[in-house]
Amino acid sequence: MTDERGASPLVTITGMIKDFPGNRALDDVSLSVHSGEVVAVVGHNGSGKSTLVKILAGVYTSDGGTVELSSREGEQTELHIIHQDLGLASELNGIENLGITKYPGASAFAPFNKKKEREHALELISRFGEPFDVEVAISRLAPAQRSIIAIARALDGWLHPRNVLILDEPTEALHASEVRILFDAVKKLAAAGAGVIFISHRLDEVLEIADRVVILRDGKKVADEGVETLDHDKLVSYVTGVPIGVAEVGESHRRRGDVAMNVEGLAGSGLEGIDLTLYSGEVVGVAGVLGSGREALPAMLFGGTPSDAASFTLAGTSYDRRTPGESIRRGMAFVPGDRAKHGSVRPLTARENVTLTELKSLTNKMGAIDEKRERDLVVGLIDRYDVKPPRSEQVFAQFSGGNQQKLVFAKWLRNRPAVLLLEEPTQGVDIGAKQALYDAIDIAAAAGSAVLVCSSEAKELVRLCDRVLVLRNGRVAAELSGDQLTETRLVMEGYGLVNEGEL
Amino acid sequence: MKKTESITTIDEVAPASRPAQNRWVQLLGFRNISAIYIGVLLFVIFAIVTPRTFLTPGTWLVLLDAQSITVLAAIAVLIPLVNGVFNLAIGAEVGFAVILVSVLQVNFNVPFGIAIPLAILVGAFIGLVSGLIVTKAKIDSFIATLGMSSILLAGLSFMSENRQIIGLQDGFRLFATGGLPLSLDNPNFKITNPVFIMLLVSFIVWYLLERTPVGRRMYAVGYNADGARLSGVNVDRLQIASLMAGGMIAALAGVLLASRINAGDPTVGPGLLLPALTAVFLGSTQFKGGRFNVWGTVLSVYVLAIGIKGLQLLGAQNWVSDLFNGVALLAAVGLSRWEATSKRGSAIRRALPFGRKKDKVEA
Numbered sequence: 001m002t003d004e005r006g007a008s009p010l011v012t013i014t015g016m017i018k019d020f021p022g023n024r025a026l027d028d029v030s031l032s033v034h035s036g037e038v039v040a041v042v043g044h045n046g047s048g049k050s051t052l053v054k055i056l057a058g059v060y061t062s063d064g065g066t067v068e069l070s071s072r073e074g075e076q077t078e079l080h081i082i083h084q085d086l087g088l089a090s091e092l093n094g095i096e097n098l099g100i101t102k103y104p105g106a107s108a109f110a111p112f113n114k115k116k117e118r119e120h121a122l123e124l125i126s127r128f129g130e131p132f133d134v135e136v137a138i139s140r141l142a143p144a145q146r147s148i149i150a151i152a153r154a155l156d157g158w159l160h161p162r163n164v165l166i167l168d169e170p171t172e173a174l175h176a177s178e179v180r181i182l183f184d185a186v187k188k189l190a191a192a193g194a195g196v197i198f199i200s201h202r203l204d205e206v207l208e209i210a211d212r213v214v215i216l217r218d219g220k221k222v223a224d225e226g227v228e229t230l231d232h233d234k235l236v237s238y239v240t241g242v243p244i245g246v247a248e249v250g251e252s253h254r255r256r257g258d259v260a261m262n263v264e265g266l267a268g269s270g271l272e273g274i275d276l277t278l279y280s281g282e283v284v285g286v287a288g289v290l291g292s293g294r295e296a297l298p299a300m301l302f303g304g305t306p307s308d309a310a311s312f313t314l315a316g317t318s319y320d321r322r323t324p325g326e327s328i329r330r331g332m333a334f335v336p337g338d339r340a341k342h343g344s345v346r347p348l349t350a351r352e353n354v355t356l357t358e359l360k361s362l363t364n365k366m367g368a369i370d371e372k373r374e375r376d377l378v379v380g381l382i383d384r385y386d387v388k389p390p391r392s393e394q395v396f397a398q399f400s401g402g403n404q405q406k407l408v409f410a411k412w413l414r415n416r417p418a419v420l421l422l423e424e425p426t427q428g429v430d431i432g433a434k435q436a437l438y439d440a441i442d443i444a445a446a447a448g449s450a451v452l453v454c455s456s457e458a459k460e461l462v463r464l465c466d467r468v469l470v471l472r473n474g475r476v477a478a479e480l481s482g483d484q485l486t487e488t489r490l491v492m493e494g495y496g497l498v499n500e501g502e503l
Numbered sequence: 504m505k506k507t508e509s510i511t512t513i514d515e516v517a518p519a520s521r522p523a524q525n526r527w528v529q530l531l532g533f534r535n536i537s538a539i540y541i542g543v544l545l546f547v548i549f550a551i552v553t554p555r556t557f558l559t560p561g562t563w564l565v566l567l568d569a570q571s572i573t574v575l576a577a578i579a580v581l582i583p584l585v586n587g588v589f590n591l592a593i594g595a596e597v598g599f600a601v602i603l604v605s606v607l608q609v610n611f612n613v614p615f616g617i618a619i620p621l622a623i624l625v626g627a628f629i630g631l632v633s634g635l636i637v638t639k640a641k642i643d644s645f646i647a648t649l650g651m652s653s654i655l656l657a658g659l660s661f662m663s664e665n666r667q668i669i670g671l672q673d674g675f676r677l678f679a680t681g682g683l684p685l686s687l688d689n690p691n692f693k694i695t696n697p698v699f700i701m702l703l704v705s706f707i708v709w710y711l712l713e714r715t716p717v718g719r720r721m722y723a724v725g726y727n728a729d730g731a732r733l734s735g736v737n738v739d740r741l742q743i744a745s746l747m748a749g750g751m752i753a754a755l756a757g758v759l760l761a762s763r764i765n766a767g768d769p770t771v772g773p774g775l776l777l778p779a780l781t782a783v784f785l786g787s788t789q790f791k792g793g794r795f796n797v798w799g800t801v802l803s804v805y806v807l808a809i810g811i812k813g814l815q816l817l818g819a820q821n822w823v824s825d826l827f828n829g830v831a832l833l834a835a836v837g838l839s840r841w842e843a844t845s846k847r848g849s850a851i852r853r854a855l856p857f858g859r860k861k862d863k864v865e866a
Contacts (some may be wrong), residue, residue: 048575085592168526170668299733302733304732304733322738323737324732324733325735325736325737327735328734328735329735332793334733336733341727341729341730342729342730342733343730343733344727344730345722345723345726345727345730345731345734346726346727347726347727347794348722348723348726348791352719352722352723356719356720356723356731356734356735356736357734357735358735359716359719360716363715363716367715367716368710368714369714369719370716374686393583411734422565
């Protein structure tokens with residue numbers, strides 16, 4: 001784009017490796033950014049995008065590989081990173097947030113020049129179009145204005161333009177018009193000679209803003225191409241690993257039973273009205289990008305977060321005041337996505353975690369828990385789900401991720417739920433445990449449970465589900481089943497890339 | 504490093520394969536019951552230094568009797584703390600009950616048989632209010648109970664007019680001073696009622712916390728309220744119930760205290776907060792490997808009391824108990840945090856020179 005394209009890159013990442021227990025998050029990833037260039041890094045959740053950013057930010061240390069920054073005529077390239085949550089203090093105003101990263105050491109004790117600060121702040125944000133009020137708390141600004149504050153802060157005090165700006169999913173909270181403002185700002189910056197790394201999973205945005213696209217899949221770099229030679233289909237096939245035009249369909253031999261749950265007009269934070277019917281013996285998937293409502297749905301059905309519904313029936317009876325306790329009594333089970341925060345009580349033992357949902361059947365006449373009966377039950381479940389090490393008295397936190405999830409499954413499946421809600425059931429789980437969890441889901445469905453799987457992994461949904469609802473902006477955008485249920489279609493629908501004509 | 508190494512290497516063995524004999528070794532290991540060893544050590548030291556006063560049965564019976572009220576206060580702190588709720592109003596709750604039960608008897612001529620249950624009922628009500636503030640108004644328990652404490656102290660001053668209330672009913676005094684005589688010739692040699700009440704309350708609370716579903720859920724709430732809620736536990740209800748139970752036990756302690764000193768003294772309650780809190784945290788390092796628990800708390804109250812008693816018999820000033828409790832609280836919380844964060848072995852054992860070095864490779 002500029003004449004500097006051919007010169008040495010601003011930042012060169014070579015052979016980056018990062019291992020987590022059980023899986024390799026980054027496997028020999030190399031990538032370089034030149035002055036004036038916008039490089040997009042795309043991939044599914046778990047593809048290694050955020051691991052890469054965290055290594056560059058110094059949050060993680062890599063297990064191999066190097067990062068080289070250019071240094072030309074005394075102009076040392078710096079990395080400026082804007083994280084997904086922006087890192088702003090929400091009760092401070094714009095001026096104060098812009099000042100957080102400044103004033104090192106003793107200068108922090110010098111009094112402010114309020115007028116100068118204000119002028120400087122307005123000057124900074126006016127680079128991105130119309131200035132706005134910088135003296136109100138960040139929490140009262142529009143999402144795009146917050147992003148601008150964060151970007152302006154990252155750009156403040158650059159001694160030269162040859163720096164690299166890294167944006168991690170910057171458009172997550174923005175409307176289309178706001179995205180435009182952000183993109184203009186980024187393009188201006190690149191035109192001035194900066195390098196930009198743009199992390200995203202919104203493929204249409206990537207095609208619009210990037211000069212070059214690097215695609216990660218399962219921690220590996222699968223493609224590094226100029227945007228001229230890319231289109232939607234090609235991107236999707238890179239992201240999913242499925243060649244264009246090849247349909248891979250999950251097979252199903254399940255028998256659909258009676259209606260287990262029927263919901264009409266479910267609405268709440270992140271959902272704008274969902275109709276949903278689950279039949280016993282079937283596995284229904286829920287897909288959608290982050291923010292589509294996918295991650296909000298199961299907790300709402302379970303009563304973990306508040307919601308309204310026009311009608312909500314469970315096994316034929318109306319169920320209006322939803323709480324987790326009542327849901328469990330009515331035969332629901334919920335495996336939350338965040339195992340540490342919601343799915344378990346980490347300092348308690350495996351035994352205490354597994355039986356926490358239902359202790360009544362384990363008590364004796366004195367109202368006490370019959371410890372022998374409890375232990376026998378848990379030892380049996382540990383054996384059935386092949387938890388390693390097979391110790392019912394080990395503290396939950398000391399098990400590996402996969403075995404923790406097996407324990408969470410044991411906890412919820414032990415009383416044969418009529419409705420099983422799963423949120424990211426195999427997140428942070430190694431491949432061996434993943435297969436065991438899939439088997440457990442299959443068996444639960446075969447035993448008559450109605451299963452709902454909310455997952456960001458298209459492959460998982462195709463493997464498990466009889467049909468999949470695709471959510472977009474809090475609504476059901478599509479329902480796929482049979483021949484249509486393919487990874488490619490799921491990704492396309494999730495991003496809203498399907499044209500009306502193609503249907 | 505030392506000879507003692509060979510004795511306690513069982514920690515590395517899988518629990519499943521641990522022989523029964525080693526179970527005993529672990530049970531009696533320093534990590535599990537360090538307070539008992541410290542208590543014995545303190546006992547031996549003071550017995551050698553001040554044998555004439557320290558080794559008299561009278562000293563011990565008074566200690567047992569007086570500290571049983573501290574134990575009740577500590578249990579009143581313990582139950583909410585198991586649920587993740589601090590009750591910093593405990594001292595004020597005890598003090599409030601002291602004055603209430605006295606005022607009812609003296610100013611309103613209520614028979615003590617009615618005044619006692621009434622005071623305990625008011626204790627439950629105070630707990631209910633604190634619980635509603637914590638769970639429904641979502642005010643952090645630290646702040647909520649601190650505010651509650653100040654309000655109760657104001658009420659206590661108002662009722663007592665900052666004076667000792669004397670002239671309690673005759674039978675009331677026997678409530679705390681009666682007991683089981685140990686010797687026929689000396690009626691003062693007896694195990695008093697508060698000791699039995701303390702043991703009974705301890706047993707009931709132990710049973711509820713560690714043997715019943717309610718207790719299991721309470722521990723779950725304390726460790727991870729969100730996780731417990733999504734497992735069907737009614738978090739709010741348990742936290743309110745825990746503060747109510749704590750309030751009742753605190754009121755019981757207050758009643759016993761008033762009976763013991765035979766007066767409504769407005770100054771005696773608030774001083775119980777620190778020893779109670781200290782004992783609960785120190786107790787959590789005992790028996791249950793980091794969990795707050797009843798018997799660890801009971802043990803800790805007495806070990807701390809032995810230390811303070813010994814120092815006082817040596818001629819230390821009154822402030823030594825504040826100093827001792829403060830240092831012990833910081834040490835106990837520090838040790839329990841350290842134990843929670845260190846992956847293996849015992850923090851206490853590593854900190855002490857005669858402990859076993861687990862990382863032998865380092866040596």
